[in-house]
Amino acid sequence: MLASIKSLALVALASTVAQAAVVTYDWNITYVNTNADGLFERRVIGVNGQFPPPAINVTLNDTLVINVINNLDQPTSLHSHGLFQTGNAQFDGPSMVTQCPIPPGANFTYTIPIEQHGTYWIHGHFGGQYVDGLRAPLIIHNLNETYKYDEEYTIALADWYHQEHSVMLEQYLSIFNPSGAEPVPESALINQMLDQKFNFVPGKTYRLRIINMSALAMFHFHIDGHEIEIIEVDGIDVERQKVSSFPITAAQRYSVLVTAKADTSMNYIIHADMDPAMFDVVPDELVLNITGTIVYNEASPLAPEELSQWEPFNDAELVPVVPLATQAPDQVFALTAAFSVLNDYSNKATFNDITYVMPKVPSLYTALSTGNLSSNPEVYGKYAHPMVLKHNDWVEIVINNDDPGNHPFHLHGHVFQIVGRGEGKYDPSSGPYPGYLNTTNPSRRDTVLVPSEENVAIRFQANNPGVWLFHCHIEWHLQAGLATTIIEAPEIMPSVLKVDPTHYEHCKALGIPFSGNAAGKEGLDLAGANLGPDPLPGTFTGKGIVALVFTIIAALLGLGTVIWYAREDDAQIASQIAQAKIAQEEETH
Ligand SMILES: *[C@@H]1O[C@H](CO)[C@@H](O)[C@H](O)[C@H]1NC(C)=O
Ligand SMILES: *[C@@H]1O[C@H](CO)[C@@H](O)[C@H](O)[C@H]1NC(C)=O
Ligand SMILES: *[C@@H]1O[C@H](CO)[C@@H](O)[C@H](O)[C@H]1NC(C)=O
Ligand SMILES: *[C@@H]1O[C@H](CO)[C@@H](O)[C@H](O)[C@H]1NC(C)=O
Ligand SMILES: *[C@@H]1O[C@H](CO)[C@@H](O)[C@H](O)[C@H]1NC(C)=O
Ligand SMILES: *[C@@H]1O[C@H](CO)[C@@H](O)[C@H](O)[C@H]1NC(C)=O
Ligand SMILES: *[C@@H]1O[C@H](CO)[C@@H](O)[C@H](O)[C@H]1NC(C)=O
Ligand SMILES: *[C@@H]1O[C@H](CO)[C@@H](O)[C@H](O)[C@H]1NC(C)=O
Ligand SMILES: *[C@@H]1O[C@H](CO)[C@@H](O)[C@H](O)[C@H]1NC(C)=O
Ligand SMILES: [Cu+2]
Numbered sequence: 001m002l003a004s005i006k007s008l009a010l011v012a013l014a015s016t017v018a019q020a021a022v023v024t025y026d027w028n029i030t031y032v033n034t035n036a037d038g039l040f041e042r043r044v045i046g047v048n049g050q051f052p053p054p055a056i057n058v059t060l061n062d063t064l065v066i067n068v069i070n071n072l073d074q075p076t077s078l079h080s081h082g083l084f085q086t087g088n089a090q091f092d093g094p095s096m097v098t099q100c101p102i103p104p105g106a107n108f109t110y111t112i113p114i115e116q117h118g119t120y121w122i123h124g125h126f127g128g129q130y131v132d133g134l135r136a137p138l139i140i141h142n143l144n145e146t147y148k149y150d151e152e153y154t155i156a157l158a159d160w161y162h163q164e165h166s167v168m169l170e171q172y173l174s175i176f177n178p179s180g181a182e183p184v185p186e187s188a189l190i191n192q193m194l195d196q197k198f199n200f201v202p203g204k205t206y207r208l209r210i211i212n213m214s215a216l217a218m219f220h221f222h223i224d225g226h227e228i229e230i231i232e233v234d235g236i237d238v239e240r241q242k243v244s245s246f247p248i249t250a251a252q253r254y255s256v257l258v259t260a261k262a263d264t265s266m267n268y269i270i271h272a273d274m275d276p277a278m279f280d281v282v283p284d285e286l287v288l289n290i291t292g293t294i295v296y297n298e299a300s301p302l303a304p305e306e307l308s309q310w311e312p313f314n315d316a317e318l319v320p321v322v323p324l325a326t327q328a329p330d331q332v333f334a335l336t337a338a339f340s341v342l343n344d345y346s347n348k349a350t351f352n353d354i355t356y357v358m359p360k361v362p363s364l365y366t367a368l369s370t371g372n373l374s375s376n377p378e379v380y381g382k383y384a385h386p387m388v389l390k391h392n393d394w395v396e397i398v399i400n401n402d403d404p405g406n407h408p409f410h411l412h413g414h415v416f417q418i419v420g421r422g423e424g425k426y427d428p429s430s431g432p433y434p435g436y437l438n439t440t441n442p443s444r445r446d447t448v449l450v451p452s453e454e455n456v457a458i459r460f461q462a463n464n465p466g467v468w469l470f471h472c473h474i475e476w477h478l479q480a481g482l483a484t485t486i487i488e489a490p491e492i493m494p495s496v497l498k499v500d501p502t503h504y505e506h507c508k509a510l511g512i513p514f515s516g517n518a519a520g521k522e523g524l525d526l527a528g529a530n531l532g533p534d535p536l537p538g539t540f541t542g543k544g545i546v547a548l549v550f551t552i553i554a555a556l557l558g559l560g561t562v563i564w565y566a567r568e569d570d571a572q573i574a575s576q577i578a579q580a581k582i583a584q585e586e587e588t589h
Contacts (some may be wrong), residue, residue: 037323052192073099089466118235180347355481381518
């Protein structure tokens with residue numbers, strides 16, 4: 001199968017005069033049946049009866065209009081990942097943060113002035129709909145690109161599951177999965193299909209835009225026989241950097257330049273190796289290393305396959321072409337990410353012991369309707385985990401990863417600077433942050449990986465009034481509550497942000513209040529607000545709690561045995577417990 005994403009002849013574009021256009025996409029979101037990985041036919045979420053959903057393709061200064069028709073039997077919403085949405089937070093997309101979700105059968109128009117260029121993606125932001133396929137590249141061209149190239153291809157990497165997201169999520173968050181083992185994908189796809197081919201012509205220079213649209217998997221990317229040079233990271237053009245391979249975590253993007261060979265005597269493999277470290281279990285049948293092909297001549301043989309070394313790579317060393325010095329922060333926050341069994345006995349994610357739970361009123365609507373209380377974090381509800389920022393302040397967030405897994409953290413509405421990295425956990429009360437890197441022109445991006453038991457310090461200026469989610473982009477972890485809400489410049493929000501009144505009609509249709517505090521009430525009366533589970537009391541942590549909980553479950557189910565903690569086996573144990581429970585119930589009936 002040839003690349004369905006057509007190559008772009010940029011020569012034609014480069015000569016035209018800047019002409020901002022309104023570019024309209026009609027997205028009729030429906031279920032589609034497809035066998036994307038050739039292994040299993042399943043129901044997925046597609047657009048206009050097609051799967052994969054079409055890539056969106058616009059130019060800097062255009063206005064992107066997406067007319068959504070929700071033909072699903074569940075609500076939906078769309079997030080344009082990486083776009084600043086200046087003055088436009090109402091179209092950022094996350095359900096219950098900046099909008100009520102779009103009810104089944106309803107329409108919603110996203111109108112997005114394009115103020116950036118580079119490689120982005122668009123995905124569902126209601127529940128985990130993107131895991132079921134609602135995701136597509138969003139490419140923004142620049143009439144005056146920093147680097148010259150002849151053609152371009154988009155390479156969107158994604159993990160692929162055979163079960164529907166909602167089924168897996170229920171299992172993942174159930175009390176029978178106390179160690180929080182994530183669902184492991186059945187396969188991985190390039191451009192949501194198998195065996196994607198990219199035609200190369202000798203002598204030409206190609207820009208490859210690599211997007212990781214995964215729910216979980218982290219890939220290492222390399223191409224046999226070709227040198228690659230990174231030129232863009234998350235929409236920020238960077239000084240050329242030659243690499244042999246690089247890792248790309250969920251939600252990150254890179255553009256690389258690749259110069260085609262001078263002859264067509266061989267074809268070459270593109271490798272996207274899934275990092276097995278991300279998975280609790282690697283099933284025998286899971287193909288970790290997926291490939292595409294660079295085709296010079298259909299008749300030529302494949303060049304011998306090269307295994308990459310997965311060389312160390314530090315994205316903090318990428319130098320933005322448009323420099324931006326950092327500034328001393330006016331506000332500093334420290335967030336510690338962790339997973340534990342909370343007092344609802346399910347394994348949840350927390351930042352500073354708070355697991356994110358959606359408020360009853362979308363937080364943006366709370367900010368716009370609570371007057372001078374909008375600067376008081378209490379109105380947003382404790383479990384929305386609000387962090388209120390003053391307009392134009394420089395803000396630093398130190399993210400401590402106190403979990404054995406790696407997590408890619410994404411901030412909506414901004415790119416941030418990576419200003420520091422360090423080992424272990426940083427506690428602001430212990431003195432100044434020790435891990436600052438060169439802050440002359442720090443690397444900027446919108447999604448950063450924080451490895452296990454390490455910390456990363458990021459900075460940005462609070463110059464984009466709005467409500468922005470900050471969260472782990474592993475979809476399972478977001479659903480487990482690994483999110484906070486940035487309330488940026490609430491004092492001026494009502495004067496700079498307006499919400500299209502038709503959006504409130506969707507709230508009404510779904511019975512969601514759209515003014516007042518997190519409980520939909522006046523003032524600070526939060527009675528009836530959504531509450532989350534809290535940490536279990538006492539000193540039990542990690543595996544201790546897991547063992548304890550199994551004991552409790554076993555006791556509750558009347559099983560006389562103590563079941564020991566075993567991360568690899570707990571799904572199996574859980575299913576044994578469930579089966580035992582069913583058998584017991586059947587006996588008593
Ligand atoms: C985009 O718009 C900005 C502001 O109106 C203008 O300065 C810039 O030249 C435009 N760029 C292009 C490529 O049209
Ligand atoms: C949307 O797609 C569904 C399913 O293919 C179809 O029945 C419906 O007519 C479409 N709606 C519009 C407005 O195109
Ligand atoms: C993207 O849009 C440009 C014009 O804006 C067009 O020339 C090009 O063919 C489009 N590419 C794709 C893949 O649709
Ligand atoms: C949604 O948009 C489609 C296409 O424009 C239109 O046919 C349909 O009536 C609209 N539905 C609603 C509920 O407005
Ligand atoms: C294009 O960008 C380069 C720098 O990247 C700049 O020197 C040049 O003036 C720009 N040209 C136009 C027409 O904007
Ligand atoms: C995509 O991101 C996930 C999660 O971080 C990661 O496991 C996977 O290796 C990434 N894929 C690529 C090609 O880097
Ligand atoms: C996947 O690729 C990596 C890196 O090239 C290699 O070390 C590993 O052995 C490969 N795994 C399989 C199953 O081929
Ligand atoms: C907040 O607003 C209320 C009503 O608009 C007003 O009565 C009150 O004085 C204000 N409080 C402060 C501290 O400005
Ligand atoms: C910091 O980085 C800039 C370029 O980004 C470089 O010019 C400067 O030499 C670096 N400073 C140090 C102390 O490494
Ligand atoms: Cu995570």
